[in-house]
Amino acid sequence: MSYLLIKDGKVIADGTIRRGDILVDDDTILEVGFSGDIPAGCEVLDAQGKYVSPGFIDIHVHGGGGYDIMDCTEEAFCEVANIHLKNGTTTIVPTAVSAPMEDIFEMIEVCKKAIDKCPSIYGLHLEGPYISVNQKGAHNEKLLHAPTAEETKRLLEVGEGIICRMTAACELDNMQEFAQTLKDHGIGLALGHSDATAAQALEGFRWGFSHITHLYSATPSVRKINQVVTAGVIEAAYLDDAVTVELIADGNHATEHGLKLAMKIKGTDNVVLVTDAIRPAGLDVTESYLGAKLPENRVIVEDGVAKLPDRSVFAGSIATMARVLKKSMTHYHLELVDAIKMMTETPAKVLGAKDLGKIQKGFKADFVLFDEDWNISNVIKNGKVVVNA
Numbered sequence: 001m002s003y004l005l006i007k008d009g010k011v012i013a014d015g016t017i018r019r020g021d022i023l024v025d026d027d028t029i030l031e032v033g034f035s036g037d038i039p040a041g042c043e044v045l046d047a048q049g050k051y052v053s054p055g056f057i058d059i060h061v062h063g064g065g066g067y068d069i070m071d072c073t074e075e076a077f078c079e080v081a082n083i084h085l086k087n088g089t090t091t092i093v094p095t096a097v098s099a100p101m102e103d104i105f106e107m108i109e110v111c112k113k114a115i116d117k118c119p120s121i122y123g124l125h126l127e128g129p130y131i132s133v134n135q136k137g138a139h140n141e142k143l144l145h146a147p148t149a150e151e152t153k154r155l156l157e158v159g160e161g162i163i164c165r166m167t168a169a170c171e172l173d174n175m176q177e178f179a180q181t182l183k184d185h186g187i188g189l190a191l192g193h194s195d196a197t198a199a200q201a202l203e204g205f206r207w208g209f210s211h212i213t214h215l216y217s218a219t220p221s222v223r224k225i226n227q228v229v230t231a232g233v234i235e236a237a238y239l240d241d242a243v244t245v246e247l248i249a250d251g252n253h254a255t256e257h258g259l260k261l262a263m264k265i266k267g268t269d270n271v272v273l274v275t276d277a278i279r280p281a282g283l284d285v286t287e288s289y290l291g292a293k294l295p296e297n298r299v300i301v302e303d304g305v306a307k308l309p310d311r312s313v314f315a316g317s318i319a320t321m322a323r324v325l326k327k328s329m330t331h332y333h334l335e336l337v338d339a340i341k342m343m344t345e346t347p348a349k350v351l352g353a354k355d356l357g358k359i360q361k362g363f364k365a366d367f368v369l370f371d372e373d374w375n376i377s378n379v380i381k382n383g384k385v386v387v388n389a
Helices: 074-085 101-114 149-159 175-184 198-207 233-239 256-266 321-330 336-343 345-351
Strands: 003-013 016-025 028-032 043-046 051-054 056-061 089-096 124-127 163-168 188-191 209-212 223-225 228-230 244-248 271-274 287-289 298-302 305-307 367-370 376-381 384-388
Touching (some): 016 336, 056 124, 056 271, 056 321, 089 101, 124 149, 149 175, 163 345, 175 188, 188 198, 198 209, 198 233, 271 321, 271 345, 321 336
Parallel strands (some): 003 043, 124 163, 209 244, 244 271
Antiparallel strands (some): 003 016, 016 028, 051 367, 223 228, 298 305, 376 384
16 A cells, blocks of 8 residues: 545635645555544655645647647647646547548557556547538638548557547537437547537437537627527526536637526536647647648737638647646636636546546545745645646
């Protein structure tokens, strides 16, 4: 046995903040509010009154630290995981941008190898290529298409046990069959980069779509279609209580009022904060790439966000979850317990991860410690201190 005692922290658990100690046995939380004799050989981490949160869970991350998972190398996967781990993300879901299918299959094979080396990698999220041309955002329009039975079969064969979620547009051809097939294989299906009407989205929810990828970004609201006022994806998400939503809480993609409206309607149980981070996350650069390092994938970085060179749309964020924490408090003006829940417990719920996202006996010993200025000092993954500033 390998014990760790986190001493004298402001523990964020069960919607409260309480001063106390936490005892960890190997990679599992043994006791919250520990007050007994310290086991022999126990490592002690003095929190010195800092906040102790569950480890952050980011379910939408393309890259960081100069790497993107579409580099298709184990090094890229592990470097992306590590830069975000240093910023508090103890569970990460690497996310693929739309690409040629052969590149996606290659990336999946690499992920299978990388996941054994990087314990913070939970599984894979495919964002595209089954998304709407009208709501493509920064995705390459030439790569977008509807799913086919043949492609779906190969995706499931290659991605078995690795793909945990997929973003698609429910209004595309063959989507009912696609949704049902993914649901049958236990893969979470999210509606995103979709031009669906509310009626189409609600139908998609019945097929198996259960989550909205980056609400307010490439998810249209009320508009006129052939001179008829028509509701969209946002209204459908608000109408279905079972549907969860995620927002990019980088201070650029989502407004304070938009985020608070989502929280008011859906509740913190159903709202997730994500980074949607791309290659330059964690770096001070003015140019980078979304996906592979190709001329057509070039982006610029200004005003704290990535954009296409013509500045027509955002191209992902440069945020880490450490930045999301700060923005939650200083830009969105959230209550700390609400922000932490949407960065930990709720994303764990979306993933179906029953032992992550809470500081509770029997859960994984993943923690983040930070001060009153929201600066991270310590990160603990599986009971091991990996960051000790």
